[in-house]
Amino acid sequence: MVSLSEQSADWCVDSGSVSIVGTHMAEYSRESMGERWCFTCRKRHNFDWVVMAPVGLSYYGPHVEIHGVRAECSDLFPGWSRNWGDE
Numbered sequence: 001m002v003s004l005s006e007q008s009a010d011w012c013v014d015s016g017s018v019s020i021v022g023t024h025m026a027e028y029s030r031e032s033m034g035e036r037w038c039f040t041c042r043k044r045h046n047f048d049w050v051v052m053a054p055v056g057l058s059y060y061g062p063h064v065e066i067h068g069v070r071a072e073c074s075d076l077f078p079g080w081s082r083n084w085g086d087e
């Protein structure tokens, strides 16, 4: 008998030809970053700094996502990507 926190959050589906792996993640914390320029909407609006963490034991650690008002929102210039600095 293992408690929920001791179960792995990593999952793997093997269909024979391809295997798909992933990690069950859940929103851990959310903090407003205030209004920033959105290159998708071409206007300023609120962005949230969202920390996503695995729901159980995982090879992967928590990571941060920037959420705008829509899924496509980005406060980065098109084509640019964020360097999170630990890879």
Ligand SMILES: [Zn+2]
Residues within 6 Å of the ligand: 038, 039, 040, 041, 042, 045, 068, 069, 070, 072, 073, 074
């Ligand atoms: Zn936007």
